[in-house]
Amino acid sequence: MSIRIDELPMPHVPGGDDFAEYAALSNDVETHTLGTDLLAMGQHEMLSEYVSTAVRTRRHLVARDGGTMVGRAMVTTRPLTPEAGAHLMVDVLPTHRRRGIGAALLEAAEALATRAGAPVLKVAVAHSVRDDAERVEPPTGFGDLPADDPGVRFLLAHGYALEQVTRISLLDAERLRDQAASPEVPDDYRLLAWAGPTPPEWMDQLAALRTRMSTDAPSAGMVVVPDPWDAGRVREHDQRIASSGRTMLTTVAEHVPSGVLAGFTEVVVSDGDAVAVQEDTLVLTDHRGRRLGMLLKKANAQQLVAAFPDVEAVVTWNAEENRPMLDVNEQLGFREIGREGGWQKRL
Ligand SMILES: CC(C)(COP(=O)(O)OP(=O)(O)OC[C@H]1O[C@@H](n2cnc3c(N)ncnc32)[C@H](O)[C@@H]1OP(=O)(O)O)[C@@H](O)C(=O)NCCC(=O)NCCS
Structure with a gap:
């Protein structure tokens, strides 16, 4: 077996055998x-997530065995906030494992990250859910992973520490449609919903909420630095979603006396895809405890069912230590389909 590792430039539009x-x-x-x-992601959606933007640089490596791609690595660095470190991802086809391809890709990926000045290397990767194996736990004690999962073994062998376990869960169509009853909104608040790009009047406040998302979401032992958003970044993000054939459905809660957006939630649907993806949900600290999180999610589920009657499920990612969010999702009827590990190696 002779393995070659090369960088793969991303095309401008999906297409081409390599992509x-x-x-x-x-x-x-x-x-x-x-x-x-x-x-699984369609090519348009994947490309829009895999390209570089003003705030993140993404580089891609492929391992080929003869003419066949058998592994890949992705390296994400943050040119504006290098102290946030780099995110790495390594995948090797099951047919080609235990031959050192993963290690060679990881070494090449780590070299790109360290050359970009990353002080910490991070990995967020899906792992299998099985209860019959020995467990690995993060220091928080929330959640665990099977010790014999190939990714778990590989990352431990390469000096990464498990810091956080994220639950991947799914709400199926029947439960999604159960959310149809009108939610009762507390006095002083009103809910607003839109499909597609953010209306100009909410641009700045949405940017502020997204910035808070980077520091307010539970991060366990992961190194986190504030990830600032402004109206321009919201606009670029909206455009990238729309041009990849996806629709973002947003519901926000306005605190009417102050005009402040107290919280928001977003779901993204790809054209023709039966599974919608839950993105950020946040309620600002001063406005918590009024069930706004639940109201936002119910209202956005209603918007989703009305706009995309063919969607069969919503999938979401929640940190195991994020009890308030898990409570909301469990009450809505989400069930676990997988786990993601948040791993870290400080340099
Ligand atoms: C993790 C992954 C990239 C490893 O790819 P690979 O080509 O098999 O990696 P290597 O051959 O270089 O190293 C495999 C090492 O992982 C560990 N490992 C993986 N599977 C194992 C198993 N079933 N039993 C024991 N150790 C195992 C061992 O340390 C092994 O080294 P060894 O073969 O010398 O004992 C691959 O399993 C994969 O794509 N998994 C899904 C994605 C993922 O979890 N990625 C994690 C990194 S982001």
Whole structure:
């Protein structure tokens, strides 16, 4: 076996055999880990997530065995906030594992990250859910992973520490439609919803909420630095979602006396896809305890069902220590389909 590792430039639009093979490899590995292809991404969606933007640089490496792509690595660095470190991802096809391909890709990925000045290397990767194996726990004690999962073994062998476990869960169509009753909104608040780009009047406040998301969401032992958003970044993000054939559905809660947006929630749907993806949900600290989180999610579920009657499920990611958010999602009827590990190696 002779393995070659090369950098793969991202195309401007999806197409071309290399990107198609890269996308298939990424989807196949995740499907193999989780035992379901529910999270598989279409090429348009994947490309819009895999390109570099003003705030993040993404580089891609591929390992080829002869003419076949058998592994890949992705390195994400943050040119404006390098202290946030780099995110790495390594995937090797199940047919080509235990031959050192993963280690070679990781070494090349770590070299790109350290050359970009990252002080810490992070990994967020899906792992299998099985209860019959020995467990690995993060220091917080919230959640665990099977010790014999290949990714768990690989990351431990390469000096990464498990800091956080995230639950991946799914709300199916029947439960989604149960959210149809009108939520009762507390005095002084009103809910507003929109599909697609952020209305100009809410741009600045939405940027402020997104900035808070980077520091307010539980992060366990992961190194976190504030990730500032402004109206320009919201606009770029909105455009990238729309141009990749996706629709973002947003519901916000306005505190009417002050005109402040107290919270928001977002779901993204790809054209023709039966699974919608829950993105950020946040209620500002001063406005918590009024069930706004639940109200926002119910109202956005109603918007989703009305706008996309063919959507069959919503999938979401929640930190195991995020009890308030898990409470909301469990009450809504979400059930676990997988786990994600938040791993870290400080340099
Ligand atoms: C993790 C992954 C990238 C490893 O790829 P690989 O090509 O098999 O990696 P290597 O051959 O270089 O190293 C495998 C090492 O992982 C560990 N490992 C993986 N599976 C194992 C298993 N079933 N039993 C024991 N150790 C195992 C061992 O340390 C092994 O080294 P060894 O073969 O010398 O004992 C691959 O399993 C994969 O794609 N998993 C899904 C994605 C993922 O979890 N990525 C994590 C990194 S972001």
